[in-house]
Amino acid sequence: MLKRAQALFLSLLSLVVLLPIAGSAFAESSASQLNMPQGVTEVSQAAYDIHMIMIWVCTVIGVGVFGFMFYVMYAHRKSRGAVAENFHEHLGVELLWTIVPTIILIVMAFPATTALLKVYDTDNPDIEIKITGYQWKWQYEYLGEGVKFMSELRTSDDEVYGREPKGEHYLREVTEALVLPVGKKIRFLVTGNDVIHSWWVPDFGVKRDAVPGLFTAGWAKTDKPGTYVGECTELCGQGHAFMPVVVEVKEEAEYNEWLANKKAEAVEYASTIGKEWAPEELMAKGEEVYLQSCAGCHQADGGGIPGVFPAIKGSPIALGPQIGHIAVLIDGVPGSAMQSFADQLSEVNIAAVIHYQRNAWGNDVGDVTQPIDVLNYKQSK
Amino acid sequence: MAHGPATLADGWRAYIARWVFTTNHKDIGTLYLWFSFAMFLLGGAFAMIIRAELFQPGMQLIRPEFFNQMTTMHGLVMVFGAIMPAFVGLANWMIPLMIGAPDMALPRMNNLSFWILPFAFAILTSTLFMEGGGPNFGWTFYAPLSTTYAPDSVNFFIFAIHIMGASSIMGSINIIATVMNMRAPGMTYMKMPLFVWTWVITAFLLVAVMPVLAGAVTMMLMDINFGTSFFDAAGGGDPVLFQHVFWFFGHPEVYIIILPAFGVVSQIIPTFSRKPLFGYSSMVYATAAIAFLSFVVWAHHMFTVGMPIAGELYFMYATMLIAVPTGVKVFNWITTMYKGSLTFETPMLFSIAFVILFTFGGFTGLMLSIAAADMQYHDTYFVVAHFHYVMVAGAVFSGTAAIYYWLPKWCGKMYNETMGQVQFWVAFIGFNIAFMPQHFLGLAGMPRRYADYGLQFADWNMVSSIGAFIYGGAQLMLLYNVIATIRNGKPTTEEKTWEGAEGLEWTVPSPAPYHTFAKPPEFK
Ligand code: HEM
Numbered sequence: 081m082l083k084r085a086q087a088l089f090l091s092l093l094s095l096v097v098l099l100p101i102a103g104s105a106f107a108e109s110s111a112s113q114l115n116m117p118q119g120v121t122e123v124s125q126a127a128y129d130i131h132m133i134m135i136w137v138c139t140v141i142g143v144g145v146f147g148f149m150f151y152v153m154y155a156h157r158k159s160r161g162a163v164a165e166n167f168h169e170h171l172g173v174e175l176l177w178t179i180v181p182t183i184i185l186i187v188m189a190f191p192a193t194t195a196l197l198k199v200y201d202t203d204n205p206d207i208e209i210k211i212t213g214y215q216w217k218w219q220y221e222y223l224g225e226g227v228k229f230m231s232e233l234r235t236s237d238d239e240v241y242g243r244e245p246k247g248e249h250y251l252r253e254v255t256e257a258l259v260l261p262v263g264k265k266i267r268f269l270v271t272g273n274d275v276i277h278s279w280w281v282p283d284f285g286v287k288r289d290a291v292p293g294l295f296t297a298g299w300a301k302t303d304k305p306g307t308y309v310g311e312c313t314e315l316c317g318q319g320h321a322f323m324p325v326v327v328e329v330k331e332e333a334e335y336n337e338w339l340a341n342k343k344a345e346a347v348e349y350a351s352t353i354g355k356e357w358a359p360e361e362l363m364a365k366g367e368e369v370y371l372q373s374c375a376g377c378h379q380a381d382g383g384g385i386p387g388v389f390p391a392i393k394g395s396p397i398a399l400g401p402q403i404g405h406i407a408v409l410i411d412g413v414p415g416s417a418m419q420s421f422a423d424q425l426s427e428v429n430i431a432a433v434i435h436y437q438r439n440a441w442g443n444d445v446g447d448v449t450q451p452i453d454v455l456n457y458k459q460s461k
Numbered sequence: 462m463a464h465g466p467a468t469l470a471d472g473w474r475a476y477i478a479r480w481v482f483t484t485n486h487k488d489i490g491t492l493y494l495w496f497s498f499a500m501f502l503l504g505g506a507f508a509m510i511i512r513a514e515l516f517q518p519g520m521q522l523i524r525p526e527f528f529n530q531m532t533t534m535h536g537l538v539m540v541f542g543a544i545m546p547a548f549v550g551l552a553n554w555m556i557p558l559m560i561g562a563p564d565m566a567l568p569r570m571n572n573l574s575f576w577i578l579p580f581a582f583a584i585l586t587s588t589l590f591m592e593g594g595g596p597n598f599g600w601t602f603y604a605p606l607s608t609t610y611a612p613d614s615v616n617f618f619i620f621a622i623h624i625m626g627a628s629s630i631m632g633s634i635n636i637i638a639t640v641m642n643m644r645a646p647g648m649t650y651m652k653m654p655l656f657v658w659t660w661v662i663t664a665f666l667l668v669a670v671m672p673v674l675a676g677a678v679t680m681m682l683m684d685i686n687f688g689t690s691f692f693d694a695a696g697g698g699d700p701v702l703f704q705h706v707f708w709f710f711g712h713p714e715v716y717i718i719i720l721p722a723f724g725v726v727s728q729i730i731p732t733f734s735r736k737p738l739f740g741y742s743s744m745v746y747a748t749a750a751i752a753f754l755s756f757v758v759w760a761h762h763m764f765t766v767g768m769p770i771a772g773e774l775y776f777m778y779a780t781m782l783i784a785v786p787t788g789v790k791v792f793n794w795i796t797t798m799y800k801g802s803l804t805f806e807t808p809m810l811f812s813i814a815f816v817i818l819f820t821f822g823g824f825t826g827l828m829l830s831i832a833a834a835d836m837q838y839h840d841t842y843f844v845v846a847h848f849h850y851v852m853v854a855g856a857v858f859s860g861t862a863a864i865y866y867w868l869p870k871w872c873g874k875m876y877n878e879t880m881g882q883v884q885f886w887v888a889f890i891g892f893n894i895a896f897m898p899q900h901f902l903g904l905a906g907m908p909r910r911y912a913d914y915g916l917q918f919a920d921w922n923m924v925s926s927i928g929a930f931i932y933g934g935a936q937l938m939l940l941y942n943v944i945a946t947i948r949n950g951k952p953t954t955e956e957k958t959w960e961g962a963e964g965l966e967w968t969v970p971s972p973a974p975y976h977t978f979a980k981p982p983e984f985k
C-alpha cells in the first residue's frame with residue numbers, strides 16, 4: 081500500500097511539473113514556439129506583459145496550493161497510520177481565503193485595465209485601412225487613396241491534398257499582401273461582407289471580428305519592417321483555415337513607391353473598362369476568375385453541389401437574358417449564400433466570368449458580355 | 462403490487478415495456494446513464510475523426526466541409542448528449558436515495574423527459590446523411606453562418622435543440638419539486654448532501670436559461686423561413702445580437718455542466734478522507750455565488766467583437782470575480798483531505814485529478830478573463846485547451862469517479878480495483894498529452910476550428926492526436942470495466958461499500974432494492 085501511494089504521488093507530481101519542461105525541450109529541438117509572441121507593437125507588448133504577469137501569479141498560487149495538496153496526500157495517508165480528525169469549519173481561514181484572492185484580483189485589475197485602454201486607443205491615425213472579410217479572402221482598401229485589392233491564399237490545392245510537396249510557406253502565403261509603412265499609426269476598420277470573420281495578426285496584437293453591418297477598430301504602429309503572418313479566427317465556413325493574413329511592413333520611401341504604383345495601376349485599369357474585349361480574351365480571363373471565385377461553391381465543372389449550391393451548367397439564369405445574369409452577380413441573391421460580387425470583382429472580371437459561364441460546359445448562349453455592360457448596369461441603379 | 466421489475470425471464474415484451482413505461486427513478490437513472498454513455502462514444506468517435514485529420518498538416522482523410530460538421534457535432538453531442546444527461550442520470554438515481562424519498566416527485570414527467578431525448582439525437586445525427594450535410598457552424602452556431610449560409614438541415618438541428626431544451630426543463634422542474642417536497646423528516650436544507658445542493662442550483666439555472674436558448678433558435682428559424690431579420694444586417698438586424706443571446710444561455714450552461722460535478726467530488730473526497738466535508742456552508746454559498754455570477758459575465762466570450770470599452774471593462778472585472786468562489790471550493794476540498802486518513806481507490810484518484818486539472822483550467826480561465834490578453838487567446842487552441850481542462854478533466858472525470866463510487870450500490874457488484882486504477886492512469890496521462898500541448902499551439906497562434914494548419918504547428922498537433930487516441934482508448938476500458946463488473950464483479954451486499962461513506966444512500970442494501978424508503982427514514 082505504501083509503495084503504491086508513493087508511486088501515485090510521484091507520478092502525479094512528475095506529470096504536472098515535468099510535462100511543461102519536457103515540452104519545452106521538445107519544442108527547442110523542433111523549433112516550434114511555446115509562448116505568446118511579444119510582437120512588434122505597443123499593443124502586442126502590453127498583451128504579452130499582462131499575459132506573463134498572469135502566468136507568474138497563477139504559478140505562484142498553483143505551486144502553493146498543489147504543494148500543500150501533495151504534502152497532505154503524502155503525510156495524511158491511512159497507510160502511514162494517519163487517523164482522521166473531525167474538524168469541518170474554521171471561520172478565520174475561510175474568510176482569509178476569500179479576502180486574499182479578492183485583493184490579488186483587485187491589484188491585477190490595474191495593469192489589466194491599462195493594457196485594455198491601450199488596445200482601445202485608436203484615435204488620431206495617420207493612415208486608415210478598411211478591411212473586409214469575404215468567404216474566403218480579405219479585401220484591403222486604403223481610405224482616401226483610391227487603392228483597393230483582394231488578398232487570397234496562394235497555396236495550391238495540390239499542396240493541401242498532398243499531390244505535391246508542401247512549400248515552406250504552406251498556408252502562410254497570399255496573392256497580395258497588405259503593405260504598411262513603419263513609424264505611422266495605422267487604424268484598421270474591420271467589417272464583414274457575408275458571414276463573420278476575424279482579422280488577426282499576433283505580432284500586432286490586433287484581433288478584430290469582421291461582422292457584417294458593423295465596423296470594429298484596431299490599430300498598430302511599429303518600427304520593425306518585416307513580414308507578419310496572421311489568420312482568420314472566426315469560423316466562416318469551409319475555407320476558414322484557408323484565408324491567412326499577410327502584412328508587409330516597409331520603410332517609408334519603399335511604401336510610398338508601392339502606393340504610387342498601385343494608384344497608377346488603378347488609373348490604367350479604368351481605361352480598360354471602355355475597351356471592346358475579344359470573346360477569346362474574355363473566355364480565358366473568365367475561366368481564371370471562375371476557378372478563383374466561383375468554383376469553391378459551384379464546382380469547377382459548373383455542376384454545383386445538389387441541394388446546397390446550384391449548378392451553372394444548364395441553369396436558366398446562365399441560359400437566359402444577359403441582363404438577368406449580370407443582375408445576379410451585381411446584386412447577389414438575398415437570403416442565400418450567393419453574395420454580391422460588385423465590390424469584390426472588377427467590371428472586367430465580372431464581364432469575363434459571365435461570358436465564361438454562358439459559354440462553357442455546353443452552355444452555348446453565344447453572346448458576348450463586355451465590361452461596359454456591367455458598368456452600365458451598375459450605374460443604372 | 463408487490464412484484465418486482467420485469468426481467469428477461471418474463472419475456473422480452475414485458476422487459477421492453479418495463480423500460481419504455483417505467484416511472485421508477487432508478488430505471489430512469491439507468492436509462493439516462495446508458496444513453497449518455499452511448500452519446501459519449503458517438504461524440505468521441507467524431508473527436509477521433511477530427512484528431513486523425515489534424516495528425517498531420519494537409520487534408521488527408523476528409524474535406525474541410527465535413528471537418529466543420531465533425532467539430533460542430535462533437536461539441537453538440539458531448540455537451541447536450543453526453544455530459545448533461547449523465548448528470549441527470551446521477552440525479553435520478555441518487556437524489557431520492559440521498560434525501561430519503563421513495564421516488565422523484567413527478568415520475569411520469571420523468572419518463573417523458575428521458576424518452577424524448579433519443580429522438581432529439583436521432584434527428585440531430587440523421588442530418589449528417591442529408592443533402593448538404595449536417596450542422597457545420599460550430600456548437601456556438603453564430604449567425605449568419607447558421608442562418609443565411611446554413612445547410613437546409615439546420616431546421617432539423619433547431620427542432621432537435623428544442624426537444625433537448627424541453628427535456629432539460631422537465632428534468633429540472635422534477636428535481637426542484639423533489640428536493641423541495643420529498644426530503645425525509647430531519648433533512649433540512651442545510652443538511653442535504655452537497656450533490657443535492659449543487660443539483661438544485663443547477664436546476665434553477667437550467668429553468669432560467671434553456672428558454673433563452675429556445676428563443677435564440679426560434680429567432681433563427683424565423684430568419685431562415687419566415688423572412689425576419691433578427692440577425693441579418695442587410696435587413697436591419699444584428700449578428701452580434703445572436704451572440705449576446707447565445708452567451709446569455711451559454712455561460713450559465715458551462716456552470717450547468719460543472720456544478721453537479723462539484724457536487725460529486727464533494728461527496729467522494731470526504732469519504733476517502735474519512736472526514737466530513739470542510740466548510741459545508743461556504744460550499745453552498747460559493748455554489749450559489751457562482752450561479753449568480755454566471756448570469757452577468759456572458760460577454761467575456763465576445764471581447765473581440767467590438768464592444769465599447771465600458772462594457773469590455775465591466776465584463777472583465779465580473780469574470781475575474783468568479784475566481785473567488787471557485788477558489789473557495791478548491792481550498793475546501795484540499796482542507797477536507799488535510800488531517801484525514803486518506804486512501805486512493807479509483808473514485809478518489811479521479812476526484813484528486815479533478816481538483817488538480819480543474820484548478821489548472823481555472824487558472825487559464827482567469828488568464829482569459831483579462832480582455833487585453835484575450836485579444837490574443839480568443840478563438841485559438843488556448844481556449845480549446847481551457848475548456849477541455851474544465852469540461853473533460855472537470856465534468857467527465859467527476860462523472861467517471863461517480864460511476865466507480867456508486868456502481869457497487871447500483872448493481873451489488875464490486876469493480877476490479879486494479880482495472881479501475883489502470884483505467885485512471887491511462888485516462889489521466891492520455892488527457893494531459895492530448896490537451897496540454899494545445900495551450901502551446903494556441904499561444905503560438907493556431908486558431909481553433911481549423912481543418913488544416915501551417916507547418917510550424919505540426920509537432921504539437923501530432924502529440925495532441927496521440928494523446929487523444931490514448932484518452933479515447935481509456936473510455937473503451939471504462940466501458941469494459943463497467944460491463945465486467947455487472948456481469949462478473951464480486952458480489953457485495955454491504956450497505957456501506959466504503960468505510961468512510963456517510964449519508965442515507967449507504968443505509969440501504971446493495972444492490973439498492975427497486976423500491977426504497979417507502980417509509981421515510983429518520984435523519985439525524
Ligand atoms: C475560474 C473560472 C473560469 C473563468 C474565469 C473562465 C473564463 C473564460 C473566458 C474568459 C472564456 C472566453 C475565452 C475566449 O473565447 O476568448 C472562456 C471560455 C470557455 N469556458 Fe471558461 N472560465 C472559467 C471556468 C469554466 C468552467 C468551469 C467551464 C465549464 C465547465 C468553462 C467552459 C468554457 C467553455 C466551454 C469556453 C469556450 C466556449 C466556446 O467559445 O466554445 N469555463 N472561459
Ligand SMILES: [Cu+2]
Pocket residue numbers: 711712715758759761762
Ligand atoms: Cu463563459
